[in-house]
Amino acid sequence: MSGSHVANDLGAAIPRFPLAVLPTPVVRAVHLERALGCGPLLVKRDDLIGFGVAGNKTRPLEFLMGAAREHAADVFITGGGPGSNFCAAAAQAARVAGMECELLVWGDPQGAPNLALAAAAGARLVPTGGDVREAVDELVVARADELAAQGCRAFAVPRGGSTGLGAVGFAVAAAELAAQLADRDPAEQPALIVLPVGSGGSCAGLLAGLAAVGLDVPVLGVSVSRPPAEIGPRVDLLARACATILGTPAPRPDRLELLDARGPGFGVASALERERARLALHTEGLLLDETYGAEAFSAAVDRLLADPPGPVLWWHTGGLVPAVSTIMKGPR
Ligand SMILES: Cc1ncc(COP(=O)(O)O)c(C=O)c1O
Structure with a gap:
């Protein structure tokens, strides 16, 4: 966490309509670590964001x-x-x-x-x-x-x-994370942050926010719907637009690695991703969706198993929709 400082007032001047229950917890997945024989694995629980069921959105x-x-x-x-x-x-x-x-x-x-x-x-x-x-x-x-x-x-x-403004939400999340890490053991400081990438706004905001608070951690963006060559420039553009709105230092695109995780197709996890998602459920009670969560989690595990850079923080972006309760459909 070299040279980091915590900016809890990031984005404070921008109109905001509060919806989430923040901060979302950062937890250590000890049972998963034991089952996989690797770690440390930290999880940012945006699945517990406290509004609707759409997680990071x-x-x-x-x-x-x-x-x-x-x-x-x-x-x-x-x-x-x-x-x-x-x-x-x-x-x-x-x-x-x-x-x-x-x-x-x-x-x-x-x-x-x-x-x-x-x-x-x-x-x-x-x-x-x-x-x-x-x-x-x-x-x-x-x-x-x-x-x-x-x-x-x-x-x-x-x-x-x-949009640049939408990405401000995740930039503020980066400041939230920096504040949480400041209270954590040095042995649990992430050497890599892994998150899923769809339209790119979350990843862009994260890059802008990390630059804003001086938290120098590389990011692995797991692209689930577009090839990296297509989503990379878009993330870059959104991150810069976000930093302009916030009036903060330019984001560091060189700190982002994009992984092509389209696999069998958008919204379809591979057999290995499914197996690992089941492991997350069985060891930690974590629910992963097939479009974003399973892919990003599996990429985080790959890094921990193969060539661990140090502690890995997997951003669980949530987004699991249960069957819509009939009570929501109105009077019979
Ligand atoms: C649960 C979940 N995670 C991750 C993402 C990807 O975020 P972004 O579209 O900002 O790249 C989405 C996008 O809808 C999502 O719903």
Whole structure:
């Protein structure tokens, strides 16, 4: 943790709508370490973030909802695919923040628990009528313009809430982690942080936040949906946008290694990733999802088993959607 200092007021001047119960715990996975015969393995428990079931996506939403309220928006517009944790969390957060929510959804929303949860939370689901994910980001802006022309104040954000402002949520999380590590034994200071990467906002915010608080720990980003060559420049752009908003030192892209973990496909874990996810459940009671958690956790274990750099901190980003309780569907 060379040259680190703790900046608990990082982002304090930026409008924020509190949703999460923070800080999320950092725990040592001793039973897992014993079962694997390696360690130390620390876990940042964003699965316990205390709002909805979308894990880390609550972090960007605090700042996106803060901005939407500053704009006196009546509608929060975003979108995603059938498996989008962000859509579910955005629907819940908009409701709490006193806004309507409209979700532009690619693919087939039928039977998707995240979207069923979003609908149960009162969001309007608007199918884009196609399978092109990228189309959503243009459509949300067009839809916001359309609503503005009808006299509505709409606040539009792209998929995953991954903007410079959304990334501020994870930059603040880096400061939260730095404060927690300051109280920990020197033998438990992470030599590597591992987290899953989808749309890139969380990883970008983490890089910006680590630079902001002077916590010099390398990051392994486990890319689950895009090749590293595609997501790398995007993470870089978002990290720089985030640092500009915060007015903090430039992030260090050279401290990020991106791993291609697309494997059998988006949302499908390999046999080894599944086996390790089961081990995490059996030894620590940790629930991992098949899209993000299993892949990133397995990459963290690989590093610990092969060539341990020292203690590894795996950021458990949560995001496990249970079947939507029938009570959410309204009166019979
Ligand atoms: C549970 C979970 N973990 C990780 C990620 C990846 O975060 P990002 O899209 O910011 O890269 C997501 C994205 O939706 C997620 O839902």
